[in-house]
Amino acid sequence: MEYEFMTTECALPCLVVADDDNGRYMIQNFDRSxxxxxxxxxxxxxxxxxWKREMxxxxxxxxxxxxELKESVLPV
Structure with a gap:
């Protein structure tokens, strides 16, 4: 799963990657770190x-x- 969303901190989107198939879990933050x-x-x-929802x-x-991420972590 890959998600992009905007924060009030930057004009560029943040990126969240949760790729179980390839074992990739990463975040690109609003400051590009x-x-x-x-x-x-x-x-x-x-x-x-x-991160806080207010951001x-x-x-x-x-x-x-x-x-969605939490639900995919918890066993069903």
Missing amino acids: GEVFNSKEELVLWMETC MVEPEMYDQILK
Whole structure:
């Protein structure tokens, strides 16, 4: 899964990649820095710690992305 969304911090979008098939979990932040994670759980934890919904141009989209990622982490 790849997601892009806008923040109030930058005119360029942030990117979230959660690719289970290839084991790629990374974020490109609003300041163009990047973070790479070993698991989707680490990616979700970083998002919850470092980003807040108030920073997003479309907070509902951020909520939806976070919800989808969390649901894919939890066993059904």
